[in-house]
Amino acid sequence: MLAYIVRRLLLMVPTLFGILLINFLIIQAAPGGPVERTLAKLQGIGGSALGGGGDIVQAAAHGPGGYRGSQGLDPTLIAEIEKQYGFDQPPATRFWHMINDFLHFDLGQSFYRDIPVLDLVLEKMPVSLSLGLWSTLLIYLIAIPLGIRKALAPGGRFDVWSSGVIIVAYAIPGFLFALLLIIVFAGGSYWQWFPMQGLVSDNFAELAPWRQVLDYAHHLVLPTLCLTLGGLATLTLFTRNSFLEELGKQYVLTARAKGASERRVLLGHVFRNAMLILIAGLPATLFGILFTGTFLIEIIFNLDGLGLLSYESVINRDYPVIFGTLFLFTLMGMVLRLAGDLCYRLVDPRIDFERAAT
Numbered sequence: 001m002l003a004y005i006v007r008r009l010l011l012m013v014p015t016l017f018g019i020l021l022i023n024f025l026i027i028q029a030a031p032g033g034p035v036e037r038t039l040a041k042l043q044g045i046g047g048s049a050l051g052g053g054g055d056i057v058q059a060a061a062h063g064p065g066g067y068r069g070s071q072g073l074d075p076t077l078i079a080e081i082e083k084q085y086g087f088d089q090p091p092a093t094r095f096w097h098m099i100n101d102f103l104h105f106d107l108g109q110s111f112y113r114d115i116p117v118l119d120l121v122l123e124k125m126p127v128s129l130s131l132g133l134w135s136t137l138l139i140y141l142i143a144i145p146l147g148i149r150k151a152l153a154p155g156g157r158f159d160v161w162s163s164g165v166i167i168v169a170y171a172i173p174g175f176l177f178a179l180l181l182i183i184v185f186a187g188g189s190y191w192q193w194f195p196m197q198g199l200v201s202d203n204f205a206e207l208a209p210w211r212q213v214l215d216y217a218h219h220l221v222l223p224t225l226c227l228t229l230g231g232l233a234t235l236t237l238f239t240r241n242s243f244l245e246e247l248g249k250q251y252v253l254t255a256r257a258k259g260a261s262e263r264r265v266l267l268g269h270v271f272r273n274a275m276l277i278l279i280a281g282l283p284a285t286l287f288g289i290l291f292t293g294t295f296l297i298e299i300i301f302n303l304d305g306l307g308l309l310s311y312e313s314v315i316n317r318d319y320p321v322i323f324g325t326l327f328l329f330t331l332m333g334m335v336l337r338l339a340g341d342l343c344y345r346l347v348d349p350r351i352d353f354e355r356a357a358t
Contacts, residue, residue, distance in 0.1 A: 001345065005338070012334045017099070019330050020323065024095050027319065034085045034111050034317045085111060085319075098323060107324030112316050117324035120309065127199055127305030131294050134220060135227035136285055143232050144278065147239025148266075154244055163237075170233035175296040178226045182300070186222060194222050197302035223301045227294065231285065235278070242274040279343045283336035 082088045089097075101108060107117035150159045186196035195201070201215050246252065247270055255265045295307035306325070313321035 005342075008338050008341075012331070015334065016327070016330055020099065020102075020327065021095070023326060024091075024098075024323070027322065028091055030317075033087075034319065035081055035087050037317055038081050038085075102327050107327065108320035110313075110321050111318045113318075113321075117320050120321065121306065121325060121328060124304060124306045124309045127298065127303050128294055128307065130199060130216075130220060131223055131227060131297065131303070131305065134224045135231065136282075138224065138228045139231045139235055139285070140278075140282070142228070143235035144239050144275075147236045148243055150236070150240040151243035151247065152266075154240075159240075166233045166236055169229050172229070174226050174230045175300060177229060178222070178297060178300045181222045181225065195219050196222070199303060223294075223297050223303065226297050235285070239274070239278060242276075242278065243270060246270045246274045276344060279346075282343065283340045287333050287336045 079088065086094055086097075098108070105118070107121075109116055110120055113120060146162065150162060153159055181194075182196050184190050185193045195218065199216070199219055200212070201207075201219070204212060204215055207215060252265060252270060255269055256262075260268075294303075294305060295311060297303070298305045298308045299311075309321065310325055312318075313325065
């Protein structure tokens with residue numbers, strides 16, 4: 001098992017390098033980089049008015065340096081702006097410096113916030129962690145018992161109507177459900193039972209510890225409910241199908257023939273085997289909710305987390321934040337996938353990844 005872990009860790013290096021390289025090349029071709037945005041501000045033009053070409057594309061219609069919006073500006077000023085953002089060096093040199101910094105976990109400094117990218121990520125992390133951890137916990141606590149109950153009576157009344165409710169809930173977009181909750185429960189048109197912005201109240205530090213817990217939970221109810229609804233359907237149906245498959249296998253029939261009770265068959269035999277796919281998928285589920293599923297929810301409920309940070313960095317062409325978060329999220333995703341494989345082995349020691357790889 002140790003050899004398998006070492007091999008997976010070594011494979012992360014070229015994978016991570018390839019992902020960074022491909023995204024770096026795409027970013028270089030994207031229009032309206034940081035230099036052009038700065039020049040547009042100096043000219044009094046909104047950044048959104050820029051288009052086509054990117055920072056490294058040159059054309060005769062462009063001013064000094066080949067940047068859109070540089071007409072009429074002093075070439076010395078443009079050279080200083082290029083140097084400020086590091087664009088006085090060729091792309092290959094910039095990419096090499098970035099990779100070298102990432103090897104030392106130096107993610108650089110944000111162009112527009114003027115603080116280290118790592119500090120920025122750590123500042124936004126509590127919001128995304130809170131949403132991801134609590135919604136994942138609720139999804140598993142609800143979906144697994146519900147899926148087991150559906151598997152015990154497939155095709156029955158409970159299975160049919162619960163499947164209908166789950167499919168309808170899954171079909172509702174998360175942002176639409178969030179708006180509905182705000183309208184009904186956050187002072188939109190009816191009741192104002194829950195706050196609609198921030199992770200805690202402004203006077204959070206002045207509250208007693210038990211009131212801090214209640215205040216924190218009070219702010220998380222609506223956004224967590226939105227994320228839970230979105231992830232509930234898939235895991236419930238996975239659980240149902242996984243248990244149904246195990247219940248039809250020969251060892252279950254043998255256990256029943258020997259007189260084992262349904263409770264012992266379910267908990268002592270079926271549960272362990274059926275939970276393999278669910279446990280292995282836990283890291284990927286958590287990663288998906290943490291870093292890809294919270295963007296719209298963060299915007300709607302005014303939560304300043306990693307999803308909103310990633311979106312703003314792309315809009316502002318904040319390259320250090322874009323590549324720093326890409327590096328961290330990709331690395332965490334690969335580590336969590338490895339953790340999923342280890343969960344397989346923990347639940348069922350019979351699984352041998354080394355033998356499967358040969």
